Amino acid sequence: xxxxxxxxxxxxxxxxxxxxxxxxxxxxxxxxxxxxxxxxxxxxxxxxxxxxxxxxxxxxxxxxxxxxxxxxxxxxxxxxxxxxxxxxxxxxxxxxxxxxxxxxxxxxxxxxxxxxxxxxxxxxxxxxxxxxxxxxxxxxxxxxxxxxxxx
Amino acid sequence: xxxxxxxxxxxxxxxxxxxxxxxxxxxxxxxxxxxxxxxxxxxxxxxxxxxxxxxxxxxxxxxxxxxxxxxxxxxxxxxxxx
Numbered sequence: 127x128x129x130x131x132x133x134x135x136x137x138x139x140x141x142x143x144x145x146x147x148x149x150x151x152x153x154x155x156x157x158x159x160x161x162x163x164x165x166x167x168x169x170x171x172x173x174x175x176x177x178x179x180x181x182x183x184x185x186x187x188x189x190x191x192x193x194x195x196x197x198x199x200x201x202x203x204x205x206x207x208x209x210x211x212x213x214x215x216x217x218x219x220x221x222x223x224x225x226x227x228x229x230x231x232x233x234x235x236x237x238x239x240x241x242x243x244x245x246x247x248x249x250x251x252x253x254x255x256x257x258x259x260x261x262x263x264x265x266x267x268x269x270x271x272x273x274x275x276x277x
Numbered sequence: 278x279x280x281x282x283x284x285x286x287x288x289x290x291x292x293x294x295x296x297x298x299x300x301x302x303x304x305x306x307x308x309x310x311x312x313x314x315x316x317x318x319x320x321x322x323x324x325x326x327x328x329x330x331x332x333x334x335x336x337x338x339x340x341x342x343x344x345x346x347x348x349x350x351x352x353x354x355x356x357x358x359x
Contacts, residue, residue: 164359180358181283181351183335209358221359241359249330249351250358251284262285263357 129197130204133189135182137212140219149206153226156203160233162223162241168216170256176214176263181249185209188248196225196239200232207240209250242272278344280313281351286329289320306331307340309350328355 146161153159166176193205206224214220223240227233244250245265252263278297282290295313303309307325314321323329331338332351344350 178358179283181281181332181335181353184332184337184351185358187335244359246356246358248358249283249332249353249356251354252357253284262354265355265357 129202131193132206134208140208140222142219145222149224153204156226157228158230158233160225160237162237163219164221166214166216166218174216174256177253178211179251180211184249192240192243196236200236202227202236245269246273279349284354286352286354289323306342324352
């Protein structure tokens with residue numbers, strides 16, 4: 127059976143309480159619910175913005191493919207992924223990943239798998255701006271290693 | 278044909294999007310990269326870098342892919358999501 131999934135890409139703030147609450151309510155009878163939230167770090171206190179852009183049609187395709195792959199590897203009930211674009215500041219949430227399964231191991235592994243692929247295999251880009259200047263954030267070697275570890 | 282640039286490629290191109298006349302004799306993504314770089318060596322090097330990915334009609338494509346039926350081609354630097 128195909129896993130129930132919801133995907134959204136938006137430049138609006140993520141309401142994590144609402145997303146978490148809805149995901150937990152929808153999966154009230156699942157044995158395991160894993161929720162991951164990625165935030166903007168405060169690397170330059172008081173002076174940092176992160177601007178995210180994406181190629182939305184391809185990003186949605188990629189995320190759908192990650193979900194299909196995850197559900198072929200683990201026994202999953204439901205996946206919700208919300209990803210921000212636009213201008214963010216420290217403390218803002220970049221990504222919400224919710225995974226539900228009957229048993230904890232499936233949801234835990236799948237959440238990590240989905241994040242590893244979101245980091246370096248979907249067309250999103252981040253530009254960091256601070257008093258130190260601005261630069262495009264490049265994937266780190268560890269991001270590629272994390273993804274490769276699933277092969 | 279629409280040509281899209283993302284991330285630092287957009288900045289190097291000075292635009293997020295350009296268009297290429299349908300009747301121009303360009304057959305592959307590689308040739309398109311050279312055409313849109315229009316002699317700007319830094320942009321051409323970035324477009325043709327090994328780490329740059331391309332998409333035709335929002336599907337990943339190789340640089341050797343044919344542009345036959347291409348309405349939209351995107352050039353994308355390394356991804357950094359999540």
